[in-house]
Amino acid sequence: MRKYIVKRLLWSILILFFVSFLIYLLMRSLPSSYVETVARERAAANPQVSYKQWLERLNELYGLNVNPLQGFFIWLSQALRGHFGDSWYYGVPVTQKFGSVIWYSFALGAAALIFQVALAIPLGIQSARKQYSTLDYATTVFALIGISLPGFFFITILKMVFAVNLGWFDLNGIVGRMHDTYSPFRQFLDICQHMVLPTLNLVIIGTGSLLRYTRTNMLEVLNSDYIRTARAEGLSERRVINHHAFRNTLIPLVTIIGGTLPGLFSGALITETLFKIPGIGYTSYEAMLAGDIPFTMFYLTFMAILTLLGTLISDVLYAVVDPRVRVS
């Protein structure tokens, strides 16, 4: 097992290297770069120095006067030492900016995941047990809507209903207008209240696939021979489902959920943006629009690490929960 993990990690490093290189190349070849925008602005504001000159000076300042290959290795050697540089757009060190926004995303992701799991697994199991019942059809429709319609569609509807018509929540933002005047506890409640709609949205989009997955798995397990054996032994239906079948359904579920754990830190770009929540998704979206290479490089590399970590975790978990894999 240890050997396996070591091997996987070595592979991951190789993959990371190429991924970050690709990202860097892409960032460098974007049609409108941060420097160009700034140079144009400055040239407009200050006609004595031409756009060309500004561009040259800025390129030098931001280290863009080397070719992409060199640039990448400079970035890499810095990054390996933990220096990710200052964000061009935000003007503060990348890691500092990251540290200040990540927890919003994490809180949002964690809340959404907890609700998703809490909804999807019991519903999935029930609809598998009562295949073709009203409950089954209802959850199927619900799941399919969640899977197939885009997130912004729900956001619009949610905002329409709960913010505009009912007025229960603010349209967007993470804090209300009166936030600063509240006591710390009220402040916390305020933030929670602002998280409700984004979480709800994520739950709607995310529950469907997990639910369907649970249902399919449970159906397969329920039709397996060992469940028939368990029934033939005289176990009660409750125990058959909750003990024998559930443990087997759990195997693929645990690996899937385990795989999504690192994703908690990756932020929900569309939701955060539309709700103007200062999470990592929203922050990096702004940075990307501005062509902020240090921040984007950091964020995308971080995402790549998370993805690799996710697959690793799910593989390791698989071996942990499934005795058939464990031994060999």
Next chain:
Amino acid sequence: MARKSQKSANYLSARTIRRTAKENRRITRQFEQKLNRKHVAPSEYATTMKDPANVLEVEDLKTYFFTDAGTVKAVDGVSFTVPRGKTIGLVGESGCGKSVTSLSIMQLLQRPQGQIVSGAIRLTQDQGQAVDITQMPISAMEKIRGKDISMIFQEPMTSLNPVFKIGSQLDEVIGLHNPDMSREAVKERTIEMLELVSIANSRAVYDMYPHQLSGGMRQRVMIAIALACSPKVIIADEPTTALDVTIQAQILDILRRLKDQINSSIVLITHDLGVIAEMADEVVVMYAGRIVEKGTVEEIFKHPSHPYTLGLMASKPVVSRHVERLYSIPGNVPNPIEMPDYCYFRDRCDRAFAPCFGEYPPMISLSPTHKVACYCYQQSADTKE
């Protein structure tokens, strides 16, 4: 032209399927409601055995599957009895309803589409009491499964839960049906059971997972589970089909030994006539969901009477019986959805004659124990009377 009409018979329109599905749901819902009732007075399913020497009596059992393509009459009027301490062999080709019969007895049919439509399955209880399984709700059925009646399945590879250790799976059954046994006592009993089925290093096997055992070992564990509570009836559905002959010999040996030890009866399902001849006291031959012939093992093997039984015997090559050419029954089994209203075997029978064009033949007694559903024997029965 002929092909076209055949095609239209095979392919159902979406509308027909929807209509059938709706109708099926209506029918199966009634059955399901009856099965899912929670508190049912035992008197509702109490009955008495016709013959106290029997442990199990199946009478005119009809089990149908309500599928979208139509109703499959998988078991259509099957009757047989299992005397105490005897082995009943159920033979027939694939799809003739052997497994469905056994699953009906255990109430383990695939629900909701599979339902016992009518008939009675009587199982003895203590003090001359008996229960009718067809009338029992699932909640009551759970109490007798594994304790009074248990089952060994065909696929040893997949019939054990892969995520639990052998020991805990056996402990669970023993603990379930013996609630006042201590945990240690249960474990001791488990180890004893494993030894009983000739598993050598039983203590090591106790802590193993199913995938660490070979097929033969798993089937022994299955037998241990089935026999753990000394059931009155053991249903073995093709217990050795997936195994090699030498392992089959081991398993049959264990089964026979243990049956006598705990004084149970076995319903042995197989398509191997050799296994039947070796194990069974009485034989039931099934064809297309009905019994075509039944009798003692002597009668079936020495005086096979139904043309299907004869065909079955002739088509299987037998070691040390030399034939130039194997006999093969012509034609195919009729479509289970549209069973004909005459003898199901007529279209393949080389002895069909006038009466066979009438309704399905009745069961005719050749001897008090030997019965056959074929018009050929009508006269001999008539003349006897």
Next chain:
Amino acid sequence: MANHKTSNASQTTREAQELLSVRHLKTYFPIKSGVLQRVTGYVKAVDDISFKLYPGQTMSLVGESGCGKTTAGRTILRLTPKSAGDVLFEGKDIYQLDAQELRALRPQMQLIFQDPYSSLSPRMPVGEIIAEAPRQHHIVPKAQFDAYIDKIMKDCGLQPYHRDRYPHEFSGGQRQRICIARALALNPKFIVCDEPVSALDVSIQAQIINLLMDLQAQYNLTYLFISHDLSVVEHISDLIGVMYLGDLVERGTKKEVFARPLHPYTQALFSAIPVPDPDYKMNRIILEGSIPSPANPPAGCKFHTRCRYCMAICKQQVPPSYEVEPGHVVNCHLYAGSPVVDDLVGSDDMEQQLTREKLAASGDIAAGAATARGQLSAEEIVSETLKEEARADSQGAVLDRGRKWMQEREQQLERMQADRRQVETAAAALQDEAAPAVRPDDSSKTEESLK
């Protein structure tokens, strides 16, 4: 041992005729482990098998699952690489052929699988499945191609109008027919049949076995028949090889091996076959334990862990091949007195023994002992078998009972036939007009009137 000598003398002429000769063939699969996938051991799937096959013969490989039967078949066809040994097909070493020569030879060596469901492409009509390969290999001129495929299909019991149907429209037995037709269309000389009937029902099994035997007679095919069903093997084969853990532990003609199984494993295997006769006295040799892992077989005789005759020498020395009777070779120390043979010499004796048996059998036929049973009905076959059994039975009572029953049976049969003739016309009439109208309670009356 005179026979032995002559066989040596005629070796050269025989060599020319033989179709397949397998010499000390071994197939090992490497076991890899660790980060670098180093080879840490081998699964010895086939560990030294040798035999010869002549045109028109059927050799069967029997043994428990995992003993290497399928791998042996595949290695002989060069579908799995060998580890050692030679396979000579018509004198050519097929492992020496280059890709093109091998391709040219492929049509002559075919394989039929156990599972007729998964080995047919579901999206191709049956005609195309059968015709594809022969077209590529130009088996027959274009002009006759369609007629050729039709003939092959007919020989395999398929109708011409089946050509444009798809595999899922066929039953299991029919699909196996398609597989056979596909192999046969390439005009092969040699077919490896890997458990061709194991997935089929008894009555369908009989059809397929009959088909295989008919085709063998018609096209002079040579089969390597792999099966674990000993009764099927006994019916179809001329020669038998018994495998245990990759070894060919015993081989000989079918008659010899079934009449006198020599190897303790063969004895146990044969004694385990269930016999469909309740009077049969079981004399089971129950083997303890299960097959050891082929990755780590026991030293010496591989069977010694389960053998009831195991001696000290068995644990140390691999038993050589002893020729106990002409053509009957066994790898077991129990027969240490018999001459040790190189595997292939034994094979030649096997062939001669077979010829002798065949001659004896034809003599029997001439004497009229055996009848053309192919035309008999099921009942006649069963009753004749019972007759034979009754004859063999030493107990007078059983004999009497059998005789009496047979008489009854014959009378009944006669009665029935008469009955049938009598009512045939009536039946037609009944069918025409009355049949739909016959109500359940009417039928018994109808019958009585018929009688």
